[in-house]
Amino acid sequence: MKVTExxxxxxxxxxxxxxxxxxxxxxxxxxxSILDYVDRLSQLDTTDLPPMSQISDRYGVDxxxxxxxxxxYASREDILEGLRKSLPHEVALQNAPDTDGxxxxxxxxxxx
Amino acid sequence: xDLNALTIExxxxxxxxxxxxxxxxxxxxxxxxxxxxxxxxxYLTLSKDRALEQAARxxxxxxxxxxxPPLGGVPVGIKDVMVTRGVRTTAGSKILxxxxxxxxxxxxxxxxxxxxxxxxxxNCDEFAMGSSNENSAWRPVHNPRDLSRVPGGSSGGSxxxxxxxxxxxxxxxxxxxxxxxxxxxxxxxxxxxxxxRVSRYGLIAFASSLDRxxxxxxxxxDAAIALRTIAGRDPMDSTSAEVPVPDYVAExxxxxxxxxxxxxxxxxxxxxxSEVRKSVEAAIQKLAGSxxxxxxxxxxxxxxxxxxxxxxxTAEASSNLARFDGVRYGYRARDAxxxxxxxxxxxxxxxxxxxxxxxxxxxxxxSAGYYDAYYLKAQRVRTLLVRDFEEAFKKVDxxxxxxxxxxxxxxxxxxxxxxxxxxxxxFTVTADxxxxxxxxxxxxxTKENLPVGLQILGKHFDEATILRVAHAYEQAA
Numbered sequence: 001m002k003v004t005e006x007x008x009x010x011x012x013x014x015x016x017x018x019x020x021x022x023x024x025x026x027x028x029x030x031x032x033s034i035l036d037y038v039d040r041l042s043q044l045d046t047t048d049l050p051p052m053s054q055i056s057d058r059y060g061v062d063x064x065x066x067x068x069x070x071x072x073y074a075s076r077e078d079i080l081e082g083l084r085k086s087l088p089h090e091v092a093l094q095n096a097p098d099t100d101g102x103x104x105x106x107x108x109x110x111x112x
Numbered sequence: 113x114d115l116n117a118l119t120i121e122x123x124x125x126x127x128x129x130x131x132x133x134x135x136x137x138x139x140x141x142x143x144x145x146x147x148x149x150x151x152x153x154x155y156l157t158l159s160k161d162r163a164l165e166q167a168a169r170x171x172x173x174x175x176x177x178x179x180x181p182p183l184g185g186v187p188v189g190i191k192d193v194m195v196t197r198g199v200r201t202t203a204g205s206k207i208l209x210x211x212x213x214x215x216x217x218x219x220x221x222x223x224x225x226x227x228x229x230x231x232x233x234x235n236c237d238e239f240a241m242g243s244s245n246e247n248s249a250w251r252p253v254h255n256p257r258d259l260s261r262v263p264g265g266s267s268g269g270s271x272x273x274x275x276x277x278x279x280x281x282x283x284x285x286x287x288x289x290x291x292x293x294x295x296x297x298x299x300x301x302x303x304x305x306x307x308x309r310v311s312r313y314g315l316i317a318f319a320s321s322l323d324r325x326x327x328x329x330x331x332x333x334d335a336a337i338a339l340r341t342i343a344g345r346d347p348m349d350s351t352s353a354e355v356p357v358p359d360y361v362a363e364x365x366x367x368x369x370x371x372x373x374x375x376x377x378x379x380x381x382x383x384x385x386s387e388v389r390k391s392v393e394a395a396i397q398k399l400a401g402s403x404x405x406x407x408x409x410x411x412x413x414x415x416x417x418x419x420x421x422x423x424x425x426t427a428e429a430s431s432n433l434a435r436f437d438g439v440r441y442g443y444r445a446r447d448a449x450x451x452x453x454x455x456x457x458x459x460x461x462x463x464x465x466x467x468x469x470x471x472x473x474x475x476x477x478x479s480a481g482y483y484d485a486y487y488l489k490a491q492r493v494r495t496l497l498v499r500d501f502e503e504a505f506k507k508v509d510x511x512x513x514x515x516x517x518x519x520x521x522x523x524x525x526x527x528x529x530x531x532x533x534x535x536x537x538x539f540t541v542t543a544d545x546x547x548x549x550x551x552x553x554x555x556x557x558t559k560e561n562l563p564v565g566l567q568i569l570g571k572h573f574d575e576a577t578i579l580r581v582a583h584a585y586e587q588a589a
Contacts, residue, residue, distance in 0.1 A: 003476070015430060015475040016437070017468060018456040026465075027472055030530050034473060037531055038419040041489050044496070051491030052498060054321040055547035059572035060308050060353030074350040091214045097444035104439050109451045 003031045115140040116277035120186050120334045123280050124227070127174050127185035134167035134174070134185030138229050141187045145231070145278050152276055153253045154269040156192050158232035159199045163187070166229045182341060184227030189279035191270045192233040193240050194220055194325065195314045199230075203316045204238040204248040204266075207436050207443045207462030217314025218349065219283055219325045219342040226341045231279060235269030238464045239433065240285055240318045242266050243293060243536040246527055247466045254523070255298060257562060261520040264294030270328045271298035281329045281338055285315055287322045288421055289516075289540025292552035295328050296515035296565025299554045301582070302328045303335040306573045307547035308353035310339075311346030319428035320351075322421075322544045332553060332583040336360035339575060355573050363576040368584040369403030371577070374508035378414035379539055385518045391556035391564040392514045398588050399512070399581065409504040409511065413496045414542060420497065421541040422534055423477050423490035430474030436462065469530060498546045505571050510581050513539050515552040515565030539567060549575045553582040555589065 008028050012019050019027070061070050068075070086092075089102075098105040115137055118126065126132045142160065149155055170185040190196060193203045195213035202208045216224075224230060237247035245253040245268025253268040255261040256276040263272040267284030271294035274282055284291040286304040295302025303326045310325045317323060327338035343357045375396060380389060400406050438444035438458030445457030463471070477486035504511060517538060526533040543550040548569055555566035566585065570578035 007476070008472070011472055011476045011479060014479060015471050016434070016452075016455045016459055017463075017471065018460045019468070023465075023468065027469060030469055031473060031476065033531055034422065034534075035476075038423060038486070041416055041419050041423075041493055044413075044416065044493060046489060046492035046496070049492040049495045051488055052494040053491055054351070055498065055572075056308050056351045056353065058498075059306070059547060060355045071350070073345070073354040074347075087214055092440075094214065095211055095441035097438060097442075106439055107448055107451050107454050 002035050003028060116144050118280060119331055120183060120280055120329070120337050123186045124180055124182070124184050127170060128180050130174060134170035134229060135164065137185055138163050138167045138187055138231065141231055141278060148276050148278060151254060151259060152256055152272050152278070153251045154235055154273040154276065154278055155189065155232045156202060156204075156235050156250055156269070157200045159196065159230055162199060163229045163231050166224060170227055170229070181225070181227035182337060183223060186228050186280050187231050188223060188228045189231050189234045189270065189273045189282040190220055191236050191267050191282065191284045193236060193285055193316045194283060195316065196220055196230065196233065199233065201233060201316070202250070203240070204236045204250065205462065205464065205467070206249045207458070208441070209443060211441055215314065218311040218346045220314065222342045223283070223338070234273055234282060237266035237268070238467050239316065239429070240266040240287055240290055241429070241466050241470055243289070243533050244521070244523070244526065245269065245294070246523065247464060249464050252523060255520050257299060258520065258560070260522055261562070262297065262523055264297035264516070264520065266290040267294050267328065271295050271300055271302065274298070274300045274328050274330060281327055281334055283325055284328050286324050286326060286544065287318050287425060288544050289537040291326045291328060292540050292550055292565065292567060293516050293537065295552040296563065297520040299563030300328055300330060301332055301335050301551065301553050302326070303339060303551045303575070303579070304543065304549060305339060305343065305575055306549045308351055308355070309549070309573065309575065310342050311349040311352040313346055313348035317432040319425040320432060321428060322425060332551070332579055332586050333361065333364060335551065336364055336579050353573070358576050360576055360579055364580055364583045366580055367403070368399070368581055371404045371510065371581065372407050372508040373399060373404045373581065374407050374409035374504050374511040376409050376411045376414070376504070376511060376513065378411050379513035383517050383535070383538070384514060387558040388514050388516070388518060388564050392566055395555035395566045395585060395589070396512055399585055402584050402588050404581070407508050409508055411500040411504060411542065413493065413500050416493050417497055417542045417545060418534055418538055420490045420493045421537070421545060422473065423486050424494060424545065426470040426474030427477045427487045428474070430471045430478065433467070433471055466530070494545050497542055501546045501548055510578050511569040513567045513569065515539060515567040519558045519560070519562035519564055543569050548572055549578055551578045551582050553586055555585070
């Protein structure tokens with residue numbers, strides 16, 4: 001088993017999940033089964049291969065351009081008039097579970 | 113005429129010629145939804161006011177004798193992962209149960225600007241994570257061909273709505289096969305465009321380097337019309353490409369004679385259902401009969417695609433779904449005393465089991481000590497998968513494969529075994545990871561009358577060729 005109960009608790013903590021005892025037990029089983037399957041990737045020698053995080057710098061762009069020049073079409077002038085309009089304040093707040101009309105409200109951050 | 117069975121062009125022509133009205137069309141579809149959808153479960157939310165307003169606009173244009181836009185009066189449905197201003201959008205999740213978006217997804221806005229009438233929002237796996245639509249927090253979708261079977265996923269509602277005549281066309285999203293596999297299971301056409309071809313603005317993010325929006329339709333011609341409408345650079349999505357959009361509809365009629373179609377043995381091996389194999393091989397013969405040259409190709413790293421996908425997609429998902437924290441929108445647990453407790457409980461109660469499983473897997477793959485072994489490793493193998501296609505496309509114009517190894521499976525059949533569910537995507541994830549376009553077109557049925565899908569994969573930004581091949585097959589079949 002690659003993943004232990006301790007790992008599940010640690011990862012749940014990183015992911016901001018609490019999880020019930022039942023959920024932790026099932027996740028222990030599922031993560032191990034999936035990671036066992038994923039292990040077949042270790043059959044491949046990938047030492048000299050570049051990692052690919054996305055394909056959009058490879059296709060649909062002018063390869064003769066480098067760096068930020070390649071994506072010049074996607075940038076805009078950094079001027080106030082070039083900015084898009086923001087959502088009106090009340091619209092930005094309308095889906096919030098709790099507000100005071102100006103800010104999003106959350107439970108206490110710091111314990112006294 | 114049977115209003116519910118119309119194609120995009122026939123529906124628009126009917127409204128234009130005043131043989132029907134956009135309003136009667138919308139009403140006919142709502143009536144069909146009312147009688148049929150209780151047993152299918154495709155729609156989550158209906159947007160009747162918005163639909164009837166748009167229909168009235170189209171009717172008044174037609175009444176004045178003005179030319180309707182390309183989708184004038186055409187009733188469509190939208191997968192519930194695309195935001196719609198003022199119309200509840202849940203992504204199939206309880207965490208967004210009451211979310212009313214303040215803006216429109218670009219693809220939806222473009223369909224409406226072209227005259228389409230948005231009937232409502234379609235059921236899907238929660239946050240588009242699933243291959244059977246059983247991960248919807250609301251209800252599963254039943255396959256219109258056989259109610260005991262799944263419609264596929266995650267765009268199960270989008271496929272079922274088209275198959276059951278509850279929409280002329282729909283939008284779905286594809287991250288690992290979520291347009292093509294349900295299209296195949298329900299016997300409709302499903303097109304995943306090239307990464308960057310269609311703006312992702314307003315698509316609730318699952319895995320940002322993979323996610324794509326595309327149409328599900330009754331015919332290949334309709335898919336071409338829908339793609340022409342939604343494709344093209346959008347300043348709101350910096351990954352949308354500045355590549356000219358051809359007239360996909362005009363391109364359909366070009367002959368396929370002489371096109372080279374690759375067949376990869378890796379897609380016809382172990383695990384492929386014998387009836388699916390038979391249908392797909394017969395379809396390939398048909399294309400050969402239309403003058404296409406069939407060329408063997410090899411995609412040697414195909415067997416590594418699923419593990420690569422489930423590391424890349426879950427890692428990106430764990431990051432994307434961090435935004436659901438009960439602060440700005442969505443569900444908030446009420447019993448929490450501290451901020452940290454509020455985050456945890458909101459996410460615990462709001463997310464379903466599969467979403468939590470993927471967040472956990474992705475977080476694990478990105479965590480200190482495992483990042484190199486899992487996430488980085490998967491990204492390097494992704495390079496190999498892309499190179500496989502680059503090599504193959506030096507020899508051929510398109511590649512033909514089965515869309516899914518089996519026809520639609522039974523509801524409940526795979527829910528307890530996440531890994532076997534993941535393997536349902538074995539023929540579709542490679543195109544997602546490589547950024548290439550793919551289309552699934554119906555190619556016959558099994559003995560149990562379940563549809564089989566032929567998948568056609570193309571070069572980056574060459575949707576025109578796969579649409580042309582799919583159209584030629586559809587016409588010949």
